Amino acid sequence: MIIDCFEMAEEVLQISAMVDQPSRYLYLTDSILEEIERSSDERLRKSRDLILRIRRRDLYRLVDEVLISENEIAMFKDWERQFQWPEHLKDQVHVDTSKINYGFGAKNPLEHMKFYGKDPNGKL
Numbered sequence: 001m002i003i004d005c006f007e008m009a010e011e012v013l014q015i016s017a018m019v020d021q022p023s024r025y026l027y028l029t030d031s032i033l034e035e036i037e038r039s040s041d042e043r044l045r046k047s048r049d050l051i052l053r054i055r056r057r058d059l060y061r062l063v064d065e066v067l068i069s070e071n072e073i074a075m076f077k078d079w080e081r082q083f084q085w086p087e088h089l090k091d092q093v094h095v096d097t098s099k100i101n102y103g104f105g106a107k108n109p110l111e112h113m114k115f116y117g118k119d120p121n122g123k124l
Contacts, residue, residue: 001054002033009036009047060094070106073099 006015015032018024036047053059068076076097085093104112 001050001060005033005036005047005050005054008050009044012039012041012043073097 009032010016013032013035015028018028033051036044037051039048080097103109
């Protein structure tokens with residue numbers, strides 16, 4: 001939600017330009033949220049409303065999550081590029097893809113874990 005807030009405020013605050021200017025980069029802290037909250041600029045209204053939702057803990061809801069294999073990733077990315085969200089859902093749905101492998105690549109990390117049970121013979 002904070003990323004969305006920053007994206008909404010980008011036009012006014014030029015947050016991404018701070019990375020290229022060391023004198024401005026020093027001020028790239030959490031205080032940007034407070035700067036948006038204090039602002040009376042109408043162009044930051046959506047950002048302020050989103051920060052208020054965060055403060056009230058009215059957070060985005062997770063609808064579903066799906067684990068996909070390495071082979072399915074390319075297929076999903078093709079689908080994501082081609083899919084057209086219905087107009088009434090465009091601003092309400094966010095699809096996030098994350099690759100989590102815990103340093104094991106395509107291997108399942110649970111296969112490398114040892115579990116202990118109550119059985120003294122080591123059987124679960």
